[in-house]
Amino acid sequence: METRILKYFLVVAKTNNITKAAEQLHITQPTLSRQIIDLEKELNIKLFNRENHRLQLTKAGILFQQRATTMLQLLQQANDELHQQVAELTGTISLGSAVSNASPYMAKLITKFQQQYPNVTFNLFDGDGDILRRQLDEGINDLVCLLEPVEAAKYNFLELPVREEWGLLMTKKAPLANRKQVTKEDLYKLPLILPRRSIIRDEVSDILKLDQTKLDVRATTSLPGNAVALLRNSNYYVLTIRGVYNNFHDPSLTFIPFNPNKSTGDVLAWRKNTVLSSAMEKFLQFVNEEIQEKTKLR
Structure with a gap:
């Protein structure tokens, strides 16, 4: 017909x-x-x-x-x-990210991408790893920035050229603020704010050989905003990544890394066995090319 x-x-x-x-x-x-x-x-x-x-x-x-x-x-x-x-490429991409060094990196890529494709818009979401994975699985997010490791059987991902160093976030008035490194013996003596996700606490504990039962845990948190607000009004210490410190730009705070050093990579992940929109395909291609270019310059 x-x-x-x-x-x-x-x-x-x-x-x-x-x-x-x-x-x-x-x-x-x-x-x-x-x-x-x-x-x-x-x-x-x-x-x-x-x-x-x-x-x-x-x-x-x-x-x-x-x-x-x-x-x-x-x-x-x-x-x-x-x-x-x-x-003309059009469409909307939903992107989730934790507060980390991946956040400003992805912001730069989005800006550069939209200079070429101004009709592609982005919906941006914040969350910890558990929230971001759930949003990805439910289709709320198309892409999420996650700390390694990720479930290779479940997600496709690109390794981003950024690293996350673990340590303690504290005020500059704190007794340990002038130290260059923090050890597990120091941690046993401090009032701590820890990440809510047990997998993160366990990973850091394995590296530092920590006995978590000896830690003085005053609070746990999923997003760093609440932890930083509590930190500013107390003598607590936040176990977190340097990317959190870099994102807050607060001159009253400082970050001290762990000894031995513990770092983690960031990845950009998306669901396997899903049909990608034209905008998402082009953005992933763009991100991959930017990663390859940065790798060559090293």
Whole structure:
């Protein structure tokens, strides 16, 4: 069935008159009448009641009018989207990230990408690893920045050229503020604010050979904003990554790394077995090229 015939039918259905419809379509009346009759034969159903030189849609005709309108609209939408892909990239990408060194890195990439593709917009989300993974699994986010390791069987990912160093965040008035490093013996003596995620606490404990039962834990937190607010009003110490300190730009705070040193990589992850939009494909290609370029300069 040709789209031309659908258009003919819709004009006839709107005017309820073959003569008027033929004039609007710039074809002859016999030609249009034959096309409508052929359409009814093809569908094997009566679309119009013909009385006193007027046409009225049957119940089947009303249903077909609705479907024909929808089909033509979908075809037009598909045609517009295909031409947009060729001429101009559009779309929205939902990106989640924890507060880390990956945050300013991705912000620079987004800015640079939108200079080339200004009609691609981004929805940005904050969260810890558990929240970001759940949002990714549920399709709320298209992409998320996560600390390594990630589940290779579940996600595709690009390794970002940024690292996260673990240590303690504290005020500059704290007794340890002038130290160059912090050891596990120091941790046993301090009132601590720890990450909510047990996997993070366990990973850091393995590196430092910590006995978590000896730690003086005053609070746990999922996002660093609350931890920093508590830190500013207390003598607590926050176990976190340097990226948190770098993002807050607070001159009253300082960051002291652990000894032995503990660092973690960042990745940009997305779900496996999912269809990527044109905007997302182009952005991932762009990010990968930027990563390769930065790697060459090292």
